Amino acid sequence: MKKFQYVKPSTLDEVADILLKYGEEARILNGGTDLLVRMRDKMITPGVVVDIKAIPELKELKYTKEEGLYIGAAVTMNEVICSKIVLERYRILAEAAHEVGSYQLRNRATLTGNVCNASPSGDTIAPLYVLSANVKIFSKDGIRLVPIDEFILGVRKIALNPGEIVMGLQIPDIKGKNGGAYYKHARRKDVDLATVGVAAFCNEGKWKIAYAAVAPKILRGYKAEELLNNMEKIDEEALIPVMDAAVSEISPISDVRASKEYRVDMIKISLKRAVLAALEQYELGQEGII
Numbered sequence: 001m002k003k004f005q006y007v008k009p010s011t012l013d014e015v016a017d018i019l020l021k022y023g024e025e026a027r028i029l030n031g032g033t034d035l036l037v038r039m040r041d042k043m044i045t046p047g048v049v050v051d052i053k054a055i056p057e058l059k060e061l062k063y064t065k066e067e068g069l070y071i072g073a074a075v076t077m078n079e080v081i082c083s084k085i086v087l088e089r090y091r092i093l094a095e096a097a098h099e100v101g102s103y104q105l106r107n108r109a110t111l112t113g114n115v116c117n118a119s120p121s122g123d124t125i126a127p128l129y130v131l132s133a134n135v136k137i138f139s140k141d142g143i144r145l146v147p148i149d150e151f152i153l154g155v156r157k158i159a160l161n162p163g164e165i166v167m168g169l170q171i172p173d174i175k176g177k178n179g180g181a182y183y184k185h186a187r188r189k190d191v192d193l194a195t196v197g198v199a200a201f202c203n204e205g206k207w208k209i210a211y212a213a214v215a216p217k218i219l220r221g222y223k224a225e226e227l228l229n230n231m232e233k234i235d236e237e238a239l240i241p242v243m244d245a246a247v248s249e250i251s252p253i254s255d256v257r258a259s260k261e262y263r264v265d266m267i268k269i270s271l272k273r274a275v276l277a278a279l280e281q282y283e284l285g286q287e288g289i290i
């Protein structure tokens with residue numbers, strides 16, 4: 001690995017100053033589970049690595065009715081999985097975080113790192129889409145919120161300007177009856193990236209669907225949503241046209257994990273499983289949770 005300077009600032013202002021000073025030479029280190037692999041493989045060779053884990057507001061996980069859930073950038077997957085408020089009100093996020101890598105990895109990896117890495121197979125991104133999450137961004141000019149689907153531009157491409165750092169994720173409060181689920185299909189059960197993934201979320205009868213690993217970025221399943229929104233009864237049979245609609249909206253590629261044809265088949269099955277699991281949560285309501 002190329003030699004680099006390691007810095008661990010304790011305020012966001014300091015981070016912004018370092019990023020402005022070093023530009024492309026500087027890289028943010030969060031859990032490091034993506035960054036260090038890319039550095040080891042010499043895919044990137046930063047001169048300065050900026051560790052953000054000593055900044056107190058990035059370790060916060062808090063909920064208010066007005067602002068919803070805030071997950072600071074340095075909050076780990078395991079902290080999200082163990083959070084009572086996440087389990088009670090945003091269960092789909094805990095489920096998705098639990099799909100990431102192994103227990104040890106989840107002790108380091110963060111949701112913000114997953115989002116900033118912007119891989120099409122990032123497990124927490126599709127659930128963040130269906131929850132209408134915003135990315136909270138800090139710079140010396142102030143704080144701005146960007147909807148997640150506008151923040152992720154493509155594979156490893158995000159809408160971050162020079163001198164900006166992601167503070168965390170802001171997820172609106174969910175009012176009314178709701179239920180969601182994330183279904184990941186991979187080559188093996190643990191420590192593998194998604195071959196395909198589907199997030200399904202229903203709030204007061206209105207559905208949101210998002211597909212992972214079928215395009216350069218996460219895709220919303222608008223056609224499937226429309227059919228689901230107009231259905232009186234949802235069961236395996238009724239879902240057949242919804243599964244067909246899903247296929248008409250995606251055009252996956254063949255790669256090391258699967259052929260295009262296999263992905264098309266698996267997106268159907270994954271959609272069915274995600275919708276039925278979300279429906280189960282929806283029907284259980286708050287009492288069924290935890």
Ligand SMILES: Cc1cc2nc3c(=O)[nH]c(=O)nc-3n(C[C@H](O)[C@H](O)[C@H](O)COP(=O)(O)OP(=O)(O)OC[C@H]3O[C@@H](n4cnc5c(N)ncnc54)[C@H](O)[C@@H]3O)c2cc1C
Pocket residue numbers: 027028029030031032033034035036037052073099100101102105108109110111112113114115116117121122123124164165166167191192193194
């Ligand atoms: C063995 C292994 C298994 C894995 N399995 C999975 C899996 O099953 N599912 C999955 O989705 N992923 C998986 N991953 C990928 C990785 O663990 C996740 O993407 C993780 O969430 C990244 O988070 P991190 O905190 O470690 O990010 P880091 O590696 O620290 O950062 C990732 C990128 O985001 C940037 N960044 C981080 N924080 C910020 C910030 N606050 N502001 C601006 N930029 C920032 C970094 O500069 C870097 O470019 C796996 C990785 C490994 C090594």
